Amino acid sequence: MKLNKIVVGIVAGVFILAGLIFWAFKNNSYLSFDDDNKTYVIEEKWDLPSILQEVSGISYLGNNEVACIQDEDGIIFIYNLKTSEITSRIPFGEGGDYEDITVIEDTAYVARSDGKLYKVVNFREENPEIDTYHISGLDINEMESLEFDAKSNRLLFAVKEYNNRKATKGIYTFDLATKKLNKERHFTLDGNDDIYKQLRGGPSSGIIRPSSIRFHPVTGELYVMEGNQPKLIILDQDGNEVKIHLLDPENFPQPEGLTFDDENRLYISNESRRQPANILRVKLND
Numbered sequence: 565m566k567l568n569k570i571v572v573g574i575v576a577g578v579f580i581l582a583g584l585i586f587w588a589f590k591n592n593s594y595l596s597f598d599d600d601n602k603t604y605v606i607e608e609k610w611d612l613p614s615i616l617q618e619v620s621g622i623s624y625l626g627n628n629e630v631a632c633i634q635d636e637d638g639i640i641f642i643y644n645l646k647t648s649e650i651t652s653r654i655p656f657g658e659g660g661d662y663e664d665i666t667v668i669e670d671t672a673y674v675a676r677s678d679g680k681l682y683k684v685v686n687f688r689e690e691n692p693e694i695d696t697y698h699i700s701g702l703d704i705n706e707m708e709s710l711e712f713d714a715k716s717n718r719l720l721f722a723v724k725e726y727n728n729r730k731a732t733k734g735i736y737t738f739d740l741a742t743k744k745l746n747k748e749r750h751f752t753l754d755g756n757d758d759i760y761k762q763l764r765g766g767p768s769s770g771i772i773r774p775s776s777i778r779f780h781p782v783t784g785e786l787y788v789m790e791g792n793q794p795k796l797i798i799l800d801q802d803g804n805e806v807k808i809h810l811l812d813p814e815n816f817p818q819p820e821g822l823t824f825d826d827e828n829r830l831y832i833s834n835e836s837r838r839q840p841a842n843i844l845r846v847k848l849n850d
Contacts, residue, residue: 596764601810607829608845610648616641617836620708621664621776622821622843623672624831630823630843632833633662633674640665640672640687645843656684656694664710664776664821666719673719675710681719681738699738699745708820709777709789717741720750722774722788731755733772735786735803751803753788759805768793778822789832791819796832796848809848816844 612619618635625631628646633639638657641650661677667687674682679699686692699707699721706724713720719738734749754760755770763769775791785806788797794811811819817837824830833843 597810597812601764602812603809603849604811605847605849606815606844607847610643610645610843611840612643612833612842613650615650616643617841619833619835619841619843620662620820621674621710622823622831622833623665623667624823624825625667626826630831631665631667631672632821633665635661635663635835638662638682640674640684642688643843652688654684654687654692656687656692657682657696663706663708664721666710666712668712668714673710673712675707675721677706677708679707681710697738697743701745701747702736708773708775708791711777711779711786713737713779720777720786722753722777724773724775731770731772733774735774735777735788751786751799753797753799753805757805759808763795763808763810772797775820776822778824781824781828787822787830789819789822794819 616632616634619632620635621633623631628644630643630645632641632643636659638655638660640654640656642652644651656674662674663677664675666673670686672684672687681697681699683695684692702723707721708724709722711720717740719740720735722733722735731754733753735751737746737750753772755772760769771793772790773792774788776789778787780787784801786799788799790797794813794816796809796811797805798807800806816834818835819832820835821833830846830848831843832846835841
């Protein structure tokens with residue numbers, strides 16, 4: 565009899581655990597995506613070499629070249645889209661969790677997940693000048709995005725997991741002249757906004773974990789990549805969410821990087837998830 569009770573208890577525990585897993589998955593499952601949701605065309609695809617399987621940030625350099633970083637090594641990889649090869653490797657720091665890169669002329673800025681910033685001046689020369697800053701004053705957990713604001717000589721960034729239990733995420737600025745952080749939010753992403761409620765996916769619709777941000781070279785709109793529930797959020801110049809493009813997780817299993825080329829074409833990079841890491845050139849529908 566005692567043995568039977570133990571068996572019954574074990575079986576009941578298994579069912580309870582299965583139920584908890586089901587509900588946890590249900591509440592965090594991917595947004596509903598089908599062809600009716602599709603608002604883009606994938607124009608070209610580049611599978612990346614194994615060293616870039618954890619590609620976490622990209623920045624277009626011109627002449628078919630893209631600067632790439634990955635999660636583990638303090639190295640800028642120059643990838644040629646025409647030859648599909650890495651043509652140069654530029655060390656700039658020790659091993660670490662590097663998450664995004666933005667390049668302005670001959671200077672590269674790289675963000676590490678703990679809030680450390682690297683400035684690599686003349687990064688393509690033999691001995692580049694390297695400076696580091698550390699963003700303090702925010703509860704930083706997984707800083708994954710970085711963009712240069714030329715008009716105000718500052719960097720913009722969002723923290724992927726900051727205030728994760730809340731529906732809003734902030735985009736902040738770091739002044740390059742004073743080397744100081746503005747703790748006030750520059751823009752706020754609000755998962756309770758009506759634009760998210762129109763998406764199919766229940767609680768998943770409002771999940772915002774920014775993995776990359778980029779200004780459109782012509783419109784000045786800010787493109788925000790949400791990598792956990794793949795979607796591209798577009799903000800106008802006042803910071804209002806004006807459009808959301810859902811991304812098919814089959815093609816965008818882990819989107820981490822954004823960049824535009826000199827013809828204003830959009831590129832999105834994906835870390836390796838069930839397929840090789842890649843860079844996709846994407847055309848958005850109007």
